[in-house]
Amino acid sequence: MVFQKEVTLPAFRRGYHLITRFISEQLPELPETGLLNILVKHTSAGITINENADPTVRSDFERFMNKMIPEGDPVYEHTDEGDDDMPAHLKSSVIGASINIPITRHRLNLGTWQGIYFCEFRNYGGPRKLVLTVLG
Amino acid sequence: MVFQKEVTLPAFRRGYHLITRFISEQLPELPETGLLNILVKHTSAGITINENADPTVRSDFERFMNKMIPEGDPVYEHTDEGDDDMPAHLKSSVIGASINIPITRHRLNLGTWQGIYFCEFRNYGGPRKLVLTVLG
Amino acid sequence: MVFQKEVTLPAFRRGYHLITRFISEQLPELPETGLLNILVKHTSAGITINENADPTVRSDFERFMNKMIPEGDPVYEHTDEGDDDMPAHLKSSVIGASINIPITRHRLNLGTWQGIYFCEFRNYGGPRKLVLTVLG
Numbered sequence: 009m010v011f012q013k014e015v016t017l018p019a020f021r022r023g024y025h026l027i028t029r030f031i032s033e034q035l036p037e038l039p040e041t042g043l044l045n046i047l048v049k050h051t052s053a054g055i056t057i058n059e060n061a062d063p064t065v066r067s068d069f070e071r072f073m074n075k076m077i078p079e080g081d082p083v084y085e086h087t088d089e090g091d092d093d094m095p096a097h098l099k100s101s102v103i104g105a106s107i108n109i110p111i112t113r114h115r116l117n118l119g120t121w122q123g124i125y126f127c128e129f130r131n132y133g134g135p136r137k138l139v140l141t142v143l144g
Numbered sequence: 145m146v147f148q149k150e151v152t153l154p155a156f157r158r159g160y161h162l163i164t165r166f167i168s169e170q171l172p173e174l175p176e177t178g179l180l181n182i183l184v185k186h187t188s189a190g191i192t193i194n195e196n197a198d199p200t201v202r203s204d205f206e207r208f209m210n211k212m213i214p215e216g217d218p219v220y221e222h223t224d225e226g227d228d229d230m231p232a233h234l235k236s237s238v239i240g241a242s243i244n245i246p247i248t249r250h251r252l253n254l255g256t257w258q259g260i261y262f263c264e265f266r267n268y269g270g271p272r273k274l275v276l277t278v279l280g
Numbered sequence: 281m282v283f284q285k286e287v288t289l290p291a292f293r294r295g296y297h298l299i300t301r302f303i304s305e306q307l308p309e310l311p312e313t314g315l316l317n318i319l320v321k322h323t324s325a326g327i328t329i330n331e332n333a334d335p336t337v338r339s340d341f342e343r344f345m346n347k348m349i350p351e352g353d354p355v356y357e358h359t360d361e362g363d364d365d366m367p368a369h370l371k372s373s374v375i376g377a378s379i380n381i382p383i384t385r386h387r388l389n390l391g392t393w394q395g396i397y398f399c400e401f402r403n404y405g406g407p408r409k410l411v412l413t414v415l416g
Contacts, residue, residue: 010311010313010314010416011313012313012382012384014384039146041146041147041148041277042146042277042279043181043277043279045315045380045382047380047381047382047389049389049390049391049392049394050391050393050394051329051330051331051391051393051394056237056240056241057187057236057237057241057242058187058233058236058237059187059233062222064221064222065222065230065233067221068219068220068221068222068230068233068234069233069234069237071219072213072217072219072220072230072234073234075217075219076212076213076348077344077348081344081347083340083343083344083347084340084344085336085339085340086334086336086337086340094337094340094344097330097331097337097340097341098340098341098344098345100329100330101328101329101330101341101375101397102238102374102375103237103238104240104328104376105328105329105394106329106379106380106381107242108181108183108242108244108380109183109242110148110181110183110275110277112148112150112275117183117185117275118185119184119185119186119187119273120185121186121187122185122186122187122241125237137391139382139384139389141313141314141315141382143279143314143315143415144146175282177282177283177284177413178282178413178415179317179413179415192373192376192377193323193372193373193377193378194323194369194372194373195323195369198358200357200358201358201366201369203357204355204356204357204358204366204369204370205369205370205373207355208349208353208355208356208366208370209370211353211355212348212349238374239373239374240376243378244317244319244378244380245319245378246284246317246319246411246413248284248286248411253319253321253411254321255321255322255323255409256321257322257323258321258322258323258377261373279415280282
């Protein structure tokens with residue numbers, strides 16, 4: 009069984025956003041056992057699994073990643089699209105543009121404290137497209 | 145064919161640990177061709193594929209990652225669970241909480257020097273749960 | 281349906297290289313819907329999805345990643361294989377050694393600006409092996 013759907017996220021502000029519920033609501037009845045793949049179809053955004061409870065984890069992600077991969081680094085030559093653009097590309101490959109989640113007993117099988125983060129690395133990224141693929 | 149199993153790793157000390165053999169021993173007879181997904185069900189641990197021979201690669205990982213993503217950074221607000229907690233969340237998303245490995249002729253198809261690292265980012269993480277999913 | 285093929289990339293110079301067309305040419309007719317996994321069978325190279333248009337994005341990747349994960353860091357003990365070796369292992373786990381791409385209407389379903397980067401982290405990595413696995 010293969011199920012696939014392309015969905016559009018509303019424009020999020022720059023930062024890390026919990027979208028676990030949004031994703032679950034887009035899915036049909038899941039197979040007994042399988043795997044969900046989510047791809048972000050953009051090169052300046054990302055997706056990852058992390059802590060779903062304390063919002064300061066997400067704001068710490070934003071602040072720390074801005075320090076680890078800063079704007080205005082003198083090595084950047086790709087600067088025409090704004091100071092936030094090249095760091096966004098780097099973060100997209102360091103955090104990743106896709107995740108896989110196992111499906112168990114017809115549900116996404118994440119740990120108690122795990123949620124899905126959509127990572128908007130641009131100042132004004134606009135709506136973003138995801139592809140959801142279920143194999144089972 | 146879909147096979148799935150949840151397994152528990154014993155408590156590992158903080159650092160990078162080769163678990164290739166442990167994983168292989170948990171698996172049933174694998175399909176002729178397919179894919180294995182492994183998810184770590186925690187937000188302060190990770191899993192990756194890297195060099196399986198020289199143990200100093202793994203201790204260099206521990207030391208370098210502690211420098212790249214340090215404890216006590218002044219940007220952190222999420223500090224209630226200890227100095228090792230927020231860096232552990234960051235490392236989990238930078239290294240990743242899941243991997244995929246192709247299955248070929250009924251075996252995991254890794255390169256000669258590739259092994260599976262379980263990455264314990266907390267000082268005292270305790271036993272950790274993994275989900276193994278085989279599609280084939 | 282499962283299809284699998286092992287392919288060899290020619291020796292690339294150190295850096296980030298677009299291989300989207302190379303990968304597409306290796307694949308048979310793809311299923312209507314599915315998922316492609318690509319694994320790099322090496323611990324000092326990587327694979328990621330990023331911007332496919334401006335070559336300065338790829339040279340900025342090379343320069344910035346060399347700064348974030350430098351050669352000659354005093355924490356490294358694994359130095360016998362050359363100054364470029366331990367940073368290559370670290371980059372391989374930070375960028376990742378495998379990617380997944382959804383298949384839609386018999387084609388790889390990437391965003392308009394997304395391409396597949398092969399990341400050669402060694403000075404002289406030589407030919408590199410990839411495993412392509414299609415599930416659908």
